[in-house]
Amino acid sequence: MDAYLLSQYVLSGLVIGLIYSLMALGITFIYGIMKMINWSMGEFYMVGSYVQYALLATFLGWELWWVALPLSMVSVFLLGVVVQRFLLRPMYVGGIERRDEYATIITIALMVLFRNLAIVVGGPNQFAPRDYARATTLLTLPISGNRMVALVSTVLLLLLFYVLTRKTWLGRAFRGAAQNRVGIQTAGVDVLRLDMLAFGVGVALAAAAGALLAPDFLVYPENGAISTFKGFEIIVIGGLGSLMGSVVGGLLLGLIEALGSVFLSPAYKDLYGFVLLLALLAFRPTGLFGERERTV
Amino acid sequence: MLNALRTFSLAAVAAAALATPAFAQAPVKIGVLTPLSPPGDATAGQFIVRGAKMAADEINGQGGVLGGRKIELVVEDDAGTPEKGVAGLRKLASQDRVVAVVGQFHSSVTEAVQTLAEQLKVPVFLTQASAKSLTEKHLTYTFRTHVIDPDRVTLWNKWIMQQGFKRVAILAENTDYGVGLIEETKKQFASMNVKAELKTIIFDRAVVDLTPQLLEIKNWKPDLFINVGIGTPMYLISKQAFDVGLTPATPMLISYDAPSRPEYWKNLGEKGTYATFIVYYHPTMKLTPRGEAFRTRYLEQFKEQPVYGGLNAYAQVMLLADAINAAKSDKPDDIVKALLSTKFTGWNGTITFTRGEGPYWQQWTPPMLFLQYTKENQPFTEAKIIYPPELKTGDLMMAPKR
Numbered sequence A: 001m002d003a004y005l006l007s008q009y010v011l012s013g014l015v016i017g018l019i020y021s022l023m024a025l026g027i028t029f030i031y032g033i034m035k036m037i038n039w040s041m042g043e044f045y046m047v048g049s050y051v052q053y054a055l056l057a058t059f060l061g062w063e064l065w066w067v068a069l070p071l072s073m074v075s076v077f078l079l080g081v082v083v084q085r086f087l088l089r090p091m092y093v094g095g096i097e098r099r100d101e102y103a104t105i106i107t108i109a110l111m112v113l114f115r116n117l118a119i120v121v122g123g124p125n126q127f128a129p130r131d132y133a134r135a136t137t138l139l140t141l142p143i144s145g146n147r148m149v150a151l152v153s154t155v156l157l158l159l160l161f162y163v164l165t166r167k168t169w170l171g172r173a174f175r176g177a178a179q180n181r182v183g184i185q186t187a188g189v190d191v192l193r194l195d196m197l198a199f200g201v202g203v204a205l206a207a208a209a210g211a212l213l214a215p216d217f218l219v220y221p222e223n224g225a226i227s228t229f230k231g232f233e234i235i236v237i238g239g240l241g242s243l244m245g246s247v248v249g250g251l252l253l254g255l256i257e258a259l260g261s262v263f264l265s266p267a268y269k270d271l272y273g274f275v276l277l278l279a280l281l282a283f284r285p286t287g288l289f290g291e292r293e294r295t296v
Numbered sequence B: 001m002l003n004a005l006r007t008f009s010l011a012a013v014a015a016a017a018l019a020t021p022a023f024a025q026a027p028v029k030i031g032v033l034t035p036l037s038p039p040g041d042a043t044a045g046q047f048i049v050r051g052a053k054m055a056a057d058e059i060n061g062q063g064g065v066l067g068g069r070k071i072e073l074v075v076e077d078d079a080g081t082p083e084k085g086v087a088g089l090r091k092l093a094s095q096d097r098v099v100a101v102v103g104q105f106h107s108s109v110t111e112a113v114q115t116l117a118e119q120l121k122v123p124v125f126l127t128q129a130s131a132k133s134l135t136e137k138h139l140t141y142t143f144r145t146h147v148i149d150p151d152r153v154t155l156w157n158k159w160i161m162q163q164g165f166k167r168v169a170i171l172a173e174n175t176d177y178g179v180g181l182i183e184e185t186k187k188q189f190a191s192m193n194v195k196a197e198l199k200t201i202i203f204d205r206a207v208v209d210l211t212p213q214l215l216e217i218k219n220w221k222p223d224l225f226i227n228v229g230i231g232t233p234m235y236l237i238s239k240q241a242f243d244v245g246l247t248p249a250t251p252m253l254i255s256y257d258a259p260s261r262p263e264y265w266k267n268l269g270e271k272g273t274y275a276t277f278i279v280y281y282h283p284t285m286k287l288t289p290r291g292e293a294f295r296t297r298y299l300e301q302f303k304e305q306p307v308y309g310g311l312n313a314y315a316q317v318m319l320l321a322d323a324i325n326a327a328k329s330d331k332p333d334d335i336v337k338a339l340l341s342t343k344f345t346g347w348n349g350t351i352t353f354t355r356g357e358g359p360y361w362q363q364w365t366p367p368m369l370f371l372q373y374t375k376e377n378q379p380f381t382e383a384k385i386i387y388p389p390e391l392k393t394g395d396l397m398m399a400p401k402r
Helices: A003-034 A041-060 A062-088 A099-122 A145-167 A169-179 A181-186 A191-217 A224-238 A243-263 A266-283 B002-019 B042-061 B082-095 B107-120 B149-163 B176-191 B211-220 B232-243 B263-272 B289-302 B308-327 B332-341
Strands: A136-138 A141-143 B028-034 B071-077 B100-104 B124-126 B142-144 B167-173 B197-203 B224-228 B252-254 B276-279 B369-372 B384-387
Touching: A003 A041, A003 A141, A003 A145, A003 A169, A003 A191, A003 A224, A003 A243, A003 B211, A041 A062, A041 A099, A041 A191, A041 A224, A062 A099, A062 A191, A136 A145, A141 A145, A145 A169, A145 A191, A145 A243, A169 A181, A169 A191, A181 A191, A191 A224, A191 B232, A224 A243, A224 A266, A243 A266, A243 B211, A266 B197, A266 B211, B028 B042, B028 B082, B028 B308, B042 B071, B042 B100, B042 B289, B042 B308, B071 B082, B071 B308, B082 B100, B082 B107, B100 B107, B100 B308, B107 B124, B107 B142, B107 B176, B149 B176, B149 B224, B149 B276, B149 B369, B149 B384, B167 B176, B167 B211, B176 B197, B176 B224, B197 B211, B211 B232, B224 B232, B232 B252, B232 B263, B289 B308, B308 B332
Parallel strands: B028 B071, B028 B100, B100 B124, B124 B142, B167 B197, B167 B224, B224 B252, B252 B276
Antiparallel strands: A136 A141, B276 B369, B369 B384
């Protein structure tokens, strides 16, 4: 095996794995706080990419992608807050017994709704923002400027997220809610408001991935499907509810796909992650960093 | 007395209904079953609908068919998926009662649709579905006015030999179209004695990151790279091949006419430069009076050059109207008989449907040309024809080093 090609594959896998970990982080964060799976995560990714494209194509111009990125995240954050307030909150205040089923039905319905809205608003065609930066080289890997920007931005967002959850009062409240929703209420925290913020932050992370990858992976109504799929793979590998698991799971998935491509065939790249996933489910069902849930 | 009055009133209403032109002149319905949403190539579908609508307007403007009946189009979205294609055809045939269906674009969809069309006895026209197997089955209700893949492969193999390419790599999607093209190329490399090495990779159409596949191809050092993606995958391959440095240094041949669409440059920018692509229509082509009239009206209406999908759908609806008139009937079986026994005017020549051997069954083939863009944002009208030799207006231009 050519070491040069091997290094290219590994780098390519690690880069895309880390970017996909943003999606996984969003899914696992929402799950951690609200104890629900958001199946429409890919559609928030898609909305993020559309908002980014619309801002650049109409108001800001192609050079100001770095202004559009936080605006896209804020827009999707607000959308998430509205969705949580009016569609998901009843799950926690009403007498709904089967919350999991309720959340599944609502988020799958949202998935269908957003995809169709995208077709109605933007048409069925694909769009592409202009490149954020010129193509470059990362060690041995020729890489698009967009993916380089996405990589750096992902690292910054992960750091920001770490600071938010570890160093701020809000972060402590999030961690408290993740540990015990009832307990945190005894400390005077409005857990329903916290849910709203958590859902908004989680989907804003998906929107960031969508906006960052828009020039490379295009903007179209179904562009969130693969990233959601990868996001779920990553959280099963890393462990549901674990923030560290999202990052390590993303890197590991990228690495496995790269090694499979080198030593077997790149044609089946997406299969290798599933082999890892099945192996983990067999030997460590909670994932690498997940813990068994305790019920009292 | 009341009963007599009621009976008289009902009889009068029935007589009036039968006598009105609206009842006597019920429209003849033609279905357009084509991709209008992802994962299908929705842009292609929109051009097909445009062409079909223009044909219906033209026919209706000239008095309709069968002595005054209007043509009514019923458009259904197959979304590029077999299950939606089958559901669409079932609705068109049983609910809308269409007499024929045009607009089929994805071969995988047509594969499912044509089986049902045989059961429902509805003629189906393939507008841009090119898999060989579709007409090779010798079905009664399947008609095609588009190229077939063996012819496409024969042409690119001849081009490969003429250019003297020694290492050819193909990246193809996992559809009937993509897999069929790879198999056909392997077969014809042997039968045509093409003196070049061939590397083929098939990818899942849903995948968006093709970097590993493209890195492997780049490191194999091909001197021709063939992009067999349809719709979004074609753009993803083109973009990412440029990003890993495979293109434009290595010439890229796009397997169909998507670069002729206005969206091409919007989506690719400089990454689309130096691409070579296969088309079936070029604005400098001499057309039949029917084709020329369509081109003029299209330019007036949409302020852009027509693309092949629109032209072909237009011609299919026009020839269906001719067949209905020739058959003096709107019954599908009569239309099939007329289709097989009549000569029709297409957009660039006369169309006949014969029952030839192999895939040449109820098949009419348009011309194929290889074009190349040599600068960014180059209009389709200015793209050079680089193959076949008898029509070429320039040679393949290699990209300068980046």
